[in-house]
Amino acid sequence: LEPKTCNLSSGESQLGASPAALKAMRSSLSEVWSYRYADDIPLRQTLAHAFHHSLTADQFLTANGSLELIDLICRALIEPGDECIICSPTLSAYAEAASRAGATLIDVPLDPRYFELNIPGLLGAINNNTRLIFLVSPNNPTGSLVTRADMDSLTRQLPARTIIICDQVYYHYVTEPGYGPAINYIKRGLPVIGLHSFSKAYGLAGMRLGYAFSTKAIIRQLRPYHRSFPINTLSMEAGMAALNDHAFIKKTVRFVARERKWLYNQFGNMGLRFWPSQANFILLRTPYEANIFAGHLEKKGLLVLEGEEFVPKGCIRVTIGTRPINKLFIKAVQELI
Numbered sequence: 001l002e003p004k005t006c007n008l009s010s011g012e013s014q015l016g017a018s019p020a021a022l023k024a025m026r027s028s029l030s031e032v033w034s035y036r037y038a039d040d041i042p043l044r045q046t047l048a049h050a051f052h053h054s055l056t057a058d059q060f061l062t063a064n065g066s067l068e069l070i071d072l073i074c075r076a077l078i079e080p081g082d083e084c085i086i087c088s089p090t091l092s093a094y095a096e097a098a099s100r101a102g103a104t105l106i107d108v109p110l111d112p113r114y115f116e117l118n119i120p121g122l123l124g125a126i127n128n129n130t131r132l133i134f135l136v137s138p139n140n141p142t143g144s145l146v147t148r149a150d151m152d153s154l155t156r157q158l159p160a161r162t163i164i165i166c167d168q169v170y171y172h173y174v175t176e177p178g179y180g181p182a183i184n185y186i187k188r189g190l191p192v193i194g195l196h197s198f199s200k201a202y203g204l205a206g207m208r209l210g211y212a213f214s215t216k217a218i219i220r221q222l223r224p225y226h227r228s229f230p231i232n233t234l235s236m237e238a239g240m241a242a243l244n245d246h247a248f249i250k251k252t253v254r255f256v257a258r259e260r261k262w263l264y265n266q267f268g269n270m271g272l273r274f275w276p277s278q279a280n281f282i283l284l285r286t287p288y289e290a291n292i293f294a295g296h297l298e299k300k301g302l303l304v305l306e307g308e309e310f311v312p313k314g315c316i317r318v319t320i321g322t323r324p325i326n327k328l329f330i331k332a333v334q335e336l337i
Ligand SMILES: Cc1ncc(COP(=O)(O)O)c(C=O)c1O
Pocket: 011, 064, 065, 066, 067, 068, 091, 136, 139, 140, 167, 169, 196, 197, 198, 199, 205, 208, 209, 210
């Protein structure tokens, strides 16, 4: 197998899109002339069903990818004088959206050894001006988790106006038992907003579809910032079909867990430092300067993420590929070492 370029830089699904979503989109193609969906209610009803009705349809808000939701949440909730907490290294979209909305950013970096949350640091940084705390779990680019214990201690001590945003777009890939899913806190009425996406395990990144879920009161504050006709027909159909494509998700989750383990063994055999990941990518310390290493990989047809502000210095983030692609990657790394 000698593909021209393997893109292992974007965390995309390596098994393609959900077949059920593709089928649904194909059969709706002839209807795209119509303003079919004035609102996202059918998708929200499907979501409520997928959540076993632990949340109602009015506890969801859908948009064109979770990136649009991050922006919407910041526009809706941030007021002058507000502070927002991020935990670097993490996706830069949070800092960008919060700054655009006028917030002061407070960074409480993750512990650099294992990229765990710095809970004492966070508790020290939270005050009455803290509006949003962005927690990404599994985190991009580190693959690390916010644990149930972390969520418990943070949600116990929040000032009245503070809301925790839990970006859990990689949640399907989590195998760690200590994970703290946002839904558990929302069900208890705590001020938490969960974010999920169809871009990752469902393989629909190009359809731009994601959703937020929270308490009724918080979603009520966000909904006025939603446009009418928020989601295009094909994305609506794809999302509703994908939520029921359990076989594809099962296959994807198994594939990622298996290949993640295989890659850990290969990295271990080569003596490379990596951070165990709960997502579909792995952060890897490079044996020499990361930009030169990534450049050499690119010449061999393998694109990895490097040089972005949120990727730690001396590291690359590599998407977990299929076995033939992973073998190519490992062979290339061995040659470069
Ligand atoms: C943690 C995290 N949140 C959100 C997104 C954006 O996802 P979407 O495609 O739903 O906008 C990404 C994309 O890589 C991500 O890594």
